[in-house]
Amino acid sequence: xxxxxxxxxxxxxxxxxxxxxxxxxxxxxxxxxxxxxxxxxxxxxxxxxxxxxxxxxxxxxxxxxxxxxxxxxxxxxxxxxxxxxxxxxxxxxxxxxxxxxxxxxxxxxxxxxxxxxxxxxxxxxxxxxxxxxxxxxxxxxxxxxxxxxxxxxxxxxxxxxxxxxxxxxxxxxxxxxxxxxxxxxxxxxxxxxxxxxxxxxxxxxxxxxxxxxxxxxxxxxxxxxxxxxxxxxxxxxxxxxxxxxxxxxxxxxxxxxxxxxxxxxxxxxxxxxxxxxxxxxxxxxxxxxxxxxxxxxxxxxxxxxxxxxxxxxxxxxxxxxxxxxxxxxxxxxxxxxxxxxxxxxxxxxxxxxxxxxxxxxxxxxxxxxxxxxxxxxxxxxxxxxxxxxxxx
Numbered sequence: 001x002x003x004x005x006x007x008x009x010x011x012x013x014x015x016x017x018x019x020x021x022x023x024x025x026x027x028x029x030x031x032x033x034x035x036x037x038x039x040x041x042x043x044x045x046x047x048x049x050x051x052x053x054x055x056x057x058x059x060x061x062x063x064x065x066x067x068x069x070x071x072x073x074x075x076x077x078x079x080x081x082x083x084x085x086x087x088x089x090x091x092x093x094x095x096x097x098x099x100x101x102x103x104x105x106x107x108x109x110x111x112x113x114x115x116x117x118x119x120x121x122x123x124x125x126x127x128x129x130x131x132x133x134x135x136x137x138x139x140x141x142x143x144x145x146x147x148x149x150x151x152x153x154x155x156x157x158x159x160x161x162x163x164x165x166x167x168x169x170x171x172x173x174x175x176x177x178x179x180x181x182x183x184x185x186x187x188x189x190x191x192x193x194x195x196x197x198x199x200x201x202x203x204x205x206x207x208x209x210x211x212x213x214x215x216x217x218x219x220x221x222x223x224x225x226x227x228x229x230x231x232x233x234x235x236x237x238x239x240x241x242x243x244x245x246x247x248x249x250x251x252x253x254x255x256x257x258x259x260x261x262x263x264x265x266x267x268x269x270x271x272x273x274x275x276x277x278x279x280x281x282x283x284x285x286x287x288x289x290x291x292x293x294x295x296x297x298x299x300x301x302x303x304x305x306x307x308x309x310x311x312x313x314x315x316x317x318x319x320x321x322x323x324x325x326x327x328x329x330x331x332x333x334x335x336x337x338x339x340x341x342x343x344x345x346x347x348x349x350x351x352x353x354x355x356x357x358x359x360x361x362x363x364x365x366x367x368x369x370x371x372x373x374x375x376x377x378x379x380x381x382x383x384x385x386x387x388x389x390x391x392x
Contacts (some may be wrong), residue, residue, distance in 0.1 A: 006025040042222045057253075058273035059191040061288050063328035064198045064259065064266040070288050070328070075191040077198045078172050079272040082207035082247030082255045083115065084193060085180030089146060090131055090209070092160050092199040092238070097150045099128040099205065109145035114181060114249075116141045117228070119288065120220050127290070128205075129217040134207050135245060136228040154178065168195055182251040190201065197244055197257050197268050210243030210259070211235065233278045234258050244268075265328055266293040295335070297325035297360050297368055305338075305356070309378060310344040317345065319356055319372040333362040341372070349378040 060072035069075070090320035117139035119125075120379055125133075127149070133142035144154060151157025154177065161175040173196075176186035188196075200206045213235055219225025229265045234241045240260040247255035251385045260267050269284050270279050302323045319341075329335075341356040349355065356372035 010293050011045065019174070032254050035184055037052060041102065047238055055276055056271035056280055057210070058272040058276075059270065059280075059284070060190040060194050061269045061284050062191075062198065062269045063384065064201060066327055066368075067195060068328065069191070070267070070292060070330075072330075076351075078187045078189055080186060080249065080252030081180060081188045081193060081272065082182075082249045082252040083180040084245050084247040084255045084257050084270075085178065085186070086134050086138065086143055086198050086247075087193070087200050087245050087257060088161050088164065088175065089157075089178040090135055090206055091196065091203070092157070092187050093127060093131065093150050094200075094203050094205055095147050095162065096163075097127045097146075098124055102126050103130065103149040104143065105145050107210045108148060109141050109197055112144050112179065114138040114179070116139045117226060119145060121218045122300045123218075124302065125218060130226055131205075131209055132212070132215045132217055133226070136212060136215055136230045138231055138246065140179040140181065143177075147178040165192075167195070167355050168199060170195060180247055182249045182250075190272055193257060194268045194270045197259065197270070201243070201259055201266075201268070207242065209243075210245065232256075232258070237278065238282050238285070240289070256281055258285065260289075262289050265289060266291065267328075291330055292328050294332050295327055295333075297327060297331050297335070297337070298358065298370065300324050303358050303370075303372060305339055305341060307341060307355075308344050310346045317378060318375050320375055321358060321370050322352070322373055323370060325358070325360065325368050325370045327360075327362075327368050329362050329367065336361045341371070345374070345378060347375050347378045351375065 024219055024253060043253045044235055056073070058074040058077050061070045062068060062074040063070065069189050084189035098310040103126070105119045105123050105125065110119055110208055115138045117133040117137050117264055119141045127146065130142050130146050147154045157178055158175050158253050161178065165175065166174045170192040173188040174185050176183040180186070185312045213227045214228050216224035217226045217228065231246045232243065238260070240262045242261055243259045244257045254277050255272050255273065256274065256277035258269045269281050269283055271280055275279050277286050283320060298321055300323060301320050302320050306316045306318045309315045336360045338361070339356065340359055345355060355369040358370045358372055359366060360368040
C-alpha cells in the first residue's frame with residue numbers, strides 16, 4: 001500500500017513539474033526583430049499633365065501641402081530670382097525676430113539701389129512694419145534694414161538665408177543679398193523657390209502680409225505716413241489668389257511667385273523670366289484647379305491591419321494610422337494602397353511605435369507613404385522553462 005502511495009505522489013510531483021516547465025513564463029531576450037524594409041520616400045511626383053502654353057522660361061506649379069509637382073517646365077534650371085528673393089528674407093526674419101520690436105534704421109539701409117520705401121536714417125519701425133514694406137512695396141532698403149537688424153550685418157543675414165536653404169534641402173539655390181539685385185552667386189530654380197514659398201506660407205503672419213493689397217506704416221514718426229500698395233497685380237484680378245511676391249531686374253526679367261486656394265486645394269506657382277507673369281499665373285492656376293482634385297486617402301485611424309504577436313500564444317494586435325493622408329492628384333487617377341508589414345511583432349513595443357507602412361500609388365507612381373503604429377503597449381516576450389531548455 002505504501003508503495004502505491006509513493007508511486008502516486010511521485011507521479012503527481014512529476015506532472016506538476018511538467019506543467020510548471022511548460023506553462024510558467026520566464027523573461028527572455030535575444031529574439032531578433034524582423035528587419036522591415038521601409039519603402040523609399042516618394043519624390044515630388046510629376047504626372048506630366050499637359051500645361052497651358054506660357055511665355056515663361058522656367059515654370060512650376062506644386063501642391064503646397066505635399067510638394068508634389070502638378071506640371072513644370074525647366075523647373076530645375078538655375079536663374080536669377082530678382083525680388084522674389086524677399087520671400088526667403090521674410091521667412092528668415094519671421095523665424096528669428098520679434099515682429100513687435102522697434103528697429104532704428106541704420107545709414108547702411110538708406111538709399112539702396114532699386115525699389116524703395118525711402119527709409120530715413122534714425123527713424124524707428126517695427127519688424128512687422130518693415131515686413132509690410134518688404135513684401136508689398138518690395139523695398140530693397142527694407143530688406144537691408146531687416147538683414148542688419150536680425151543678422152547684425154547684411155553678410156551674416158545672408159549666411160542665415162543660405163543655411164535655411166540647406167535646411168530645406170535645396171541644392172540649386174544660393175543667396176548673395178537679401179533684396180534680389182542681380183549677382184552671379186545669387187540664383188535659384190522655379191522648383192526651389194516654390195518650396196521656399198510653401199514653407200513661408202506655413203506662417204500666418206507671412207500669409208497675412210502677402211495677401212494684403214494696401215497697408216500704411218509710419219514715416220519718420222508720422223502715423224500712417226507711408227502708404228503701401230502691393231505690386232502683385234494677381235491679388236487685384238484673381239479672386240482665388242492669396243499672395244505672394246513679384247520681382248524684376250533687367251538681367252533676370254520678370255519673376256512671379258503666386259499662391260491660390262480653391263475647393264480644398266492650395267497651390268504655389270512660380271515663373272522666372274516671363275514677359276506676362278500675371279496672365280500666365282492666372283492661366284496656370286485655373287488649369288491646375290480644373291484638372292486636379294483633393295483626394296483623402298485615409299482618415300485618422302481608418303487603416304486597421306492586425307498582426308500576430310510573437311510570444312508563444314495565439315495573440316494579435318491592431319495597427320493604425322495616426323495622421324490623415326490627403327493629396328492633390330489629377331482627376332481620374334487610379335489609386336491603390338499596399339501595406340508593408342512584418343510577418344509578426346516581436347515585443348517589447350511601445351504604444352504608438354511605427355512598425356509598418358501604407359504605400360499609396362496613383363497610376364502606378366508612389367505618391368504618399370503613411371506610418372502604421374501600434375495601438376497598445378506590447379510587453380517583453382516571455383519563455384517557459386521548457387522553451388528555454390528545449391527551444392521553441
